[in-house]
Amino acid sequence: MNAVTVTGVHKAFGARTVLDGAEFAVAEGEFVSLIGPSGCGKSTLFGLIAGLDSPDTGAVTVGDRPAAPGRAALMPQKDLLFPWRTVLGNCALGLEVQGVPRGEARARARELFPAFGLAGFEDAAPRQLSGGMRQRAALARTVLQGRKVLLLDEPFGALDSLTRTEMQLWLQQVWQRDRWTVLMITHDVREALLLSDRVLVLTRRPARICHEVTVPLPRPRGLDTLTSPEFVTLEKELVDVLHATGPRSSALPD
Numbered sequence: 001m002n003a004v005t006v007t008g009v010h011k012a013f014g015a016r017t018v019l020d021g022a023e024f025a026v027a028e029g030e031f032v033s034l035i036g037p038s039g040c041g042k043s044t045l046f047g048l049i050a051g052l053d054s055p056d057t058g059a060v061t062v063g064d065r066p067a068a069p070g071r072a073a074l075m076p077q078k079d080l081l082f083p084w085r086t087v088l089g090n091c092a093l094g095l096e097v098q099g100v101p102r103g104e105a106r107a108r109a110r111e112l113f114p115a116f117g118l119a120g121f122e123d124a125a126p127r128q129l130s131g132g133m134r135q136r137a138a139l140a141r142t143v144l145q146g147r148k149v150l151l152l153d154e155p156f157g158a159l160d161s162l163t164r165t166e167m168q169l170w171l172q173q174v175w176q177r178d179r180w181t182v183l184m185i186t187h188d189v190r191e192a193l194l195l196s197d198r199v200l201v202l203t204r205r206p207a208r209i210c211h212e213v214t215v216p217l218p219r220p221r222g223l224d225t226l227t228s229p230e231f232v233t234l235e236k237e238l239v240d241v242l243h244a245t246g247p248r249s250s251a252l253p254d
C-alpha cells in the first residue's frame with residue numbers, strides 16, 4: 001500500500017491557481033524529495049497532505065484514508081520552538097497535545113535525545129542551541145508524534161553549508177534505522193539526490209509534477225558519493241530540468 005497518494009489535485013486561492021493536476025504516490029518507507037521553483041506550490045501541497053486544507057478537485061490519501069489532521073506529521077520551514085519551554089518540553093509538546101500525560105511524553109522524548117545529538121540539553125532553552133541542534137529538536141518533535149509519514153519543509157534551508165551536510169548525513173543515518181516514510185521539500189539538488197530514493201520536480205505555478213528521477217545509489221551515501229560519476233550525471237539531469245521549468249520565479253505576481 002502507498003503511504004501517500006495524490007491524484008489529479010487542483011488547488012486555487014481566489015483567482016490564483018497553485019496546483020494544476022498534481023499527481024504522485026509515495027511507498028511506505030520511501031524517502032522522496034520535491035523540488036521546484038520558489039512559490040510554485042510545494043508548501044500548499046504539504047498542507048493538503050497534512051490535512052490542513054482540502055483540494056478543490058482530486059484526492060489526497062495518507063495510508064488507506066483521506067488526508068486529515070494527525071495522519072502525517074509536518075515539520076514547517078521555521079522550527080517554531082517555543083522560547084519559554086525547555087528543549088525537552090518543546091520536543092514532548094506534540095505528544096502532550098495528543099493527550100499523553102506530561103511525564104510520559106517527556107520520558108518518551110528523552111529517549112530520542114542521544115540519537116538526535118541533544119543529550120545534556122534537555123533543560124536548555126531553545127536559544128542556547130545551535131541552528132543544527134534546533135532543527136534536530138524540531139525533527140524530534142515531529143518524529144515523536146508517531147505518524148507514519150513525515151513532511152519536512154526545507155528542514156535545513158537556514159543552515160550554513162557545513163552544518164547542512166552534517167545534518168544530511170545524520171538524517172540519512174536515523175532514517176535508515178527507523179525507515180519513516182519521508183517527503184521532503186528542498187531547493188538543493190545535491191541534498192535531494194544525497195537523501196532520496198526518488199526526486200520529483202514540479203513545474204512553476206500552477207504546479208504539477210513534470211519530471212521524476214530515481215536515485216539508485218547504494219546507501220549509506222557519504223561525502224564521496226557527491227563526486228561519484230553516477231551522482232554527477234543525476235545532478236546534471238536535475239539541474240537541466242529545473243532550468244527548463246522556466247526562467248522566472250513563481251513567487252512573482254501574475
Ligand SMILES: Nc1ncnc2c1ncn2[C@@H]1O[C@H](COP(=O)(O)OP(=O)(O)OP(=O)(O)O)[C@@H](O)[C@H]1O
Nearest residue numbers: 013018037038039040041042043044045205250251
Ligand atoms: N492561504 C493562502 N492564500 C492565498 N494564497 C496562498 C495561500 N497559501 C499559498 N498561497 C500562494 O500560493 C502560491 C504557492 O505558495 P507555496 O507556499 O505553496 O509555494 P512554495 O513552492 O512552497 O514556495 P517556496 O519555495 O518559496 O517556499 C504562492 O503564490 C502563495 O502566495
